[in-house]
Amino acid sequence: MIASTYHLGIDVGSTTAKAVVFDPLAQRVLFSRYVRHNAHQVETVASLLRTVAKEFPECSFRLVACGSGGTTIADVLGVPFVQEVVANSLAVRRNHENVRCAIELGGQDAKMVFFERDEKSGATTVADMRMNGSC
Incomplete structure (x- = not known):
């Protein structure tokens, strides 16, 4: 279909x-x-x-x-832009709710996003994010 x-x-x-x-x-x-x-x-x-x-x-x-x-x-x-860490965080939260850390290695930088479970809602949320400077 x-x-x-x-x-x-x-x-x-x-x-x-x-x-x-x-x-x-x-x-x-x-x-x-x-x-x-x-x-x-x-x-x-x-x-x-x-x-x-x-x-x-x-x-x-x-x-x-x-x-x-x-x-x-x-x-x-003329289309929308979504910052890559935001895009990755949304995908992890939606598809891998038990993940607590995601690491993305790019051509010039590395990003780490830390997730935690919201105790009230049970939803996975972004707790912290770290990124090195461009090489």
Whole structure:
């Protein structure tokens, strides 16, 4: 079954670009691609978007960008930008409620997010976050 609108995430980091198509009805990933951009972020994202369009010719998408290069892409495409630590924290909280620490290693930095359980609501919340400076 084809969803009326798939979710398309573009993550543009310091060394790579990633694209993921997610079906919100089936709650599953339909497509993912991870490529080095060799400092050609816009061209690489354009290529990823052409690939997605070929794979899903009759579909519409809700597009969001993240990553250190994501603000430029979001501005060029006129789509929302979500800061990458926020995006990762939301995904961990939703899909791995028992996790207490998530570590993300990027091309230029490392991030650690610490989670705790809210005693009143039982929800997983972000307790602290640490990030080193860019290399």
